[in-house]
Amino acid sequence: MTIILLIAAMQAGAAVPDRAAVQQAVEQLDMTSFNNSLNNAGGPGRRRLREFGAQRFAWSDGSLQVTEADGSWFRSFRPLRGPRGRIRLCFTDQAQNGGTYLAFSAIELRRGRDGLYRASEIRHADCAGYAR
Numbered sequence: 001m002t003i004i005l006l007i008a009a010m011q012a013g014a015a016v017p018d019r020a021a022v023q024q025a026v027e028q029l030d031m032t033s034f035n036n037s038l039n040n041a042g043g044p045g046r047r048r049l050r051e052f053g054a055q056r057f058a059w060s061d062g063s064l065q066v067t068e069a070d071g072s073w074f075r076s077f078r079p080l081r082g083p084r085g086r087i088r089l090c091f092t093d094q095a096q097n098g099g100t101y102l103a104f105s106a107i108e109l110r111r112g113r114d115g116l117y118r119a120s121e122i123r124h125a126d127c128a129g130y131a132r
Contacts (some may be wrong), residue, residue, distance in 0.1 A: 013115040016079050017087045023057065025087050025109050025117045026077050033118035036093045037073065037101055038096055047116065049075075063090075080106065080126050087117070090127040 011077060017025075017030045034040040038052055048056050054069035063078040082088035087109040095101035106127040107119040 009100075014081045015084045016081050019059060019064070019079075021087060022077060022079050022089065025111075026064055026066070026089075027057070028111075028117050029109065030112070030116045030118050034121060035105065036091070036103065037095070038120055056125060067096075074115075078127075080124055082108065082124075086110075088124060089120065090124075091119075 027050070028048060030047045031038045031052070032047050038049075041052060046052055049066055052068075056067045056069060058065050058067075063076045066075045066077070067073070072095070074092070074096050076090075076092040078090040078092075080088040080090060089106050089107050089109070091107050093101070093103045105121050106124040108122045109117040109119050111117050
């Protein structure tokens with residue numbers, strides 16, 4: 001009985017972030033703050049997705065999908081259940097231009113003083129296939 005109450009209490013404090021919060025965070029995400037295909041492409045003035053070139057943002061199958069305008073890269077951010085007030089996502093990063101790059105990770109975002117979100121890789125049961 002105690003275990004059931006503990007699990008219920010833990011789940012009551014957990015939430016999946018809404019689409020608006022995820023969209024805002026991803027648009028303000030410092031892509032150089034975690035391992036992904038854009039790490040080496042950063043530099044002065046190049047940290048958020050739109051600063052790397054034109055991007056298409058669209059929601060599909062419960063994920064925010066971001067595709068470079070030329071179709072060469074696809075990135076997906078699927079919201080995960082986590083502590084209230086935190087944004088946790090399954091992140092997919094895939095080359096679409098004939099390359100073989102494909103990476104997955106579970107990330108948690110935190111807003112910095114400069115207004116940008118920074119990501120830390122985490123382990124997450126609902127993203128087990130993605131977590132490192």
